[in-house]
Amino acid sequence: MRRFWDVVAGVAWRSIKKFATNPQLLLPSLIFPLFFFVAFAGGLSSVGNVPGFDFPSGYTAFQFVFVLLQASAFGGVFTGFGIASDFENGFSRRLMLAAPNRLGILFGYALSAMMRAAIVGVLLFTVAIATGMQVHGNGVDLFGLIVLALLVNFTAGMWAAGVAMRLRTIQAGPAMQMPVFIVLFLAPVYVPLDLLAGWVEAVAHVNPFTALVEGGRDFISGQDFDVWLMFGIAIGLGAAFLAWAVRGVHRAEMAGG
Amino acid sequence: MTLWQQTYEMARRSVLQTLRQPAMVIPPVLFPLVLMGINVSGLDAATNIPGFPTDSYLDFAIAFPFVQGSLFASINAGSAIARDVETGFLNRLALTPMRRAAMLLGQLAGVLVVALISGVIYLAVGFAAGLHVESGFWGVLVLLVLAMLIALAFASVGAFIGLRTGSGEAVQGVFPLFFVFLFLSSSSLPRDLIEHDWFRTIATYNPVSYLFEGLRSLIIFGWQGKELGLGFLFAGTIALIGVTGSSTALRNRLART
Numbered sequence: 032m033r034r035f036w037d038v039v040a041g042v043a044w045r046s047i048k049k050f051a052t053n054p055q056l057l058l059p060s061l062i063f064p065l066f067f068f069v070a071f072a073g074g075l076s077s078v079g080n081v082p083g084f085d086f087p088s089g090y091t092a093f094q095f096v097f098v099l100l101q102a103s104a105f106g107g108v109f110t111g112f113g114i115a116s117d118f119e120n121g122f123s124r125r126l127m128l129a130a131p132n133r134l135g136i137l138f139g140y141a142l143s144a145m146m147r148a149a150i151v152g153v154l155l156f157t158v159a160i161a162t163g164m165q166v167h168g169n170g171v172d173l174f175g176l177i178v179l180a181l182l183v184n185f186t187a188g189m190w191a192a193g194v195a196m197r198l199r200t201i202q203a204g205p206a207m208q209m210p211v212f213i214v215l216f217l218a219p220v221y222v223p224l225d226l227l228a229g230w231v232e233a234v235a236h237v238n239p240f241t242a243l244v245e246g247g248r249d250f251i252s253g254q255d256f257d258v259w260l261m262f263g264i265a266i267g268l269g270a271a272f273l274a275w276a277v278r279g280v281h282r283a284e285m286a287g288g
Numbered sequence: 289m290t291l292w293q294q295t296y297e298m299a300r301r302s303v304l305q306t307l308r309q310p311a312m313v314i315p316p317v318l319f320p321l322v323l324m325g326i327n328v329s330g331l332d333a334a335t336n337i338p339g340f341p342t343d344s345y346l347d348f349a350i351a352f353p354f355v356q357g358s359l360f361a362s363i364n365a366g367s368a369i370a371r372d373v374e375t376g377f378l379n380r381l382a383l384t385p386m387r388r389a390a391m392l393l394g395q396l397a398g399v400l401v402v403a404l405i406s407g408v409i410y411l412a413v414g415f416a417a418g419l420h421v422e423s424g425f426w427g428v429l430v431l432l433v434l435a436m437l438i439a440l441a442f443a444s445v446g447a448f449i450g451l452r453t454g455s456g457e458a459v460q461g462v463f464p465l466f467f468v469f470l471f472l473s474s475s476s477l478p479r480d481l482i483e484h485d486w487f488r489t490i491a492t493y494n495p496v497s498y499l500f501e502g503l504r505s506l507i508i509f510g511w512q513g514k515e516l517g518l519g520f521l522f523a524g525t526i527a528l529i530g531v532t533g534s535s536t537a538l539r540n541r542l543a544r545t
């Protein structure tokens with residue numbers, strides 16, 4: 032078990048250091064979520080005045096939750112880019128030869144993705160609070176929101192890792208990014224579910240991300256909802272994509288890294 | 289060969305080069321349509337905001353793919369020129385009697401062809417979904433002309449960056465900056481319905497707002513001289529700056545090589 036954690040710590044440390052010391056990786060990860068927050072919460076705030084829009088904490092908090100979950104998901108996807116890049120430059124091949132426990136490699140990347148999401152999340156929270164976001168949820172609700180964001184990060188990270196381990200090229204970037212982007216935006220992004228119209232409404236009803244984003248909004252506004260159902264969906268998705276990523280590791284092993 | 293014959297040959301190469309690469313044609317057509325589809329369903333409720341100029345968000349949002357598609361055009365133009373610099377094609381061309389104006393105009397022609405095809409597809413999808421153009425048939429033609437001018441404007445800026453840097457990566461790196469201009473404008477709501485003063489001020493000083501409003505005026509209001517004039521004025525000014533800058537950058541690059 033010690034060997035597993037040694038690999039996890041080694042891979043995570045390397046990925047975090049690479050992320051934190053490389054402005055080309057760090058700046059877009061920090062700036063893009065802030066930009067989306069500004070564009071959505073600032074530019075569309077009058078959507079909060081639409082009849083039927085009854086979110087108690089206001090439009091800024093409504094959009095904050097989506098942007099937080101989106102940033103968490105993309106933190107995971109960007110880690111998948113890093114895995115693909117490591118395969119391209121041959122680092123992963125050497126890593127697989129050296130690591131006594133190869134699943135440790137996967138969890139090392141997952142840990143670095145979570146650290147990445149945590150850094151972006153803290154920045155987003157700070158900016159949102161500084162710009163007057165109303166939070167009606169209590170400490171437990173906020174803790175629930177943070178756990179939810181980390182679960183979304185883990186799920187997206189495992190999805191991207193699974194793709195990266197199978198295709199082992201950075202050209203697989205769109206295959207990692209686009210499905211996540213589409214799933215995120217086919218949820219109630221701008222208005223609550225009952226104010227959606229057309230085909231997006233139909234898709235949003237069956238999109239599992241809808242339950243997560245609505246649950247996150249209930250956390251921040253302190254409203255009652257079925258927490259266990261939402262976490263059940265989040266953990267279920269995480270487990271399914273963990274299995275996908277583990278099989279990806281085996282595929283990479285069979286291909287010789 | 290005359291200037292026009294030279295331009296024709298360069299344009300032919302540029303058009304074929306563009307059409308033979310699905311990655312340069314499909315994203316500029318598909319991605320803006322997907323985003324428009326999501327926004328039309330997601331923000332349909334915004335038409336209930338008092339003062340919203342139309343009861344169909346599709347009529348309002350159809351301008352978005354035109355401008356977003358132009359952004360893709362700028363990246364395509366910049367990347368194509370940067371590739372010509374990187375591969376040495378431009379150096380070899382400089383040894384021939386080819387005139388600079390023909391090189392530049394020819395390169396931009398490929399982008400304009402894609403812009404025209406994209407524009408027709410956006411309108412076809414829009415009409416299939418119930419788009420109504422208040423200014424009628426002639427309005428559609430003027431809309432396509434304005435869309436082409438907008439594409440030329442962004443493409444010339446992309447070409448300038450490609451020529452200045454000679455690096456496709458640098459051109460791709462500027463894309464997020466263009467995206468900021470796109471979102472910090474009146475792209476999602478009319479300026480007078482943007483609640484936050486700071487956002488409305490940014491949108492007012494952002495020339496991209498006037499491109500949206502020029503296109504939108506033909507669809508929602510019919511023939512509005514001021515909005516249409518400002519749309520053409522800003523698109524023309526950006527195009528003039530971009531073409532002049534590209535021409536200077538091309539001269540400097542050829543002098544350097």
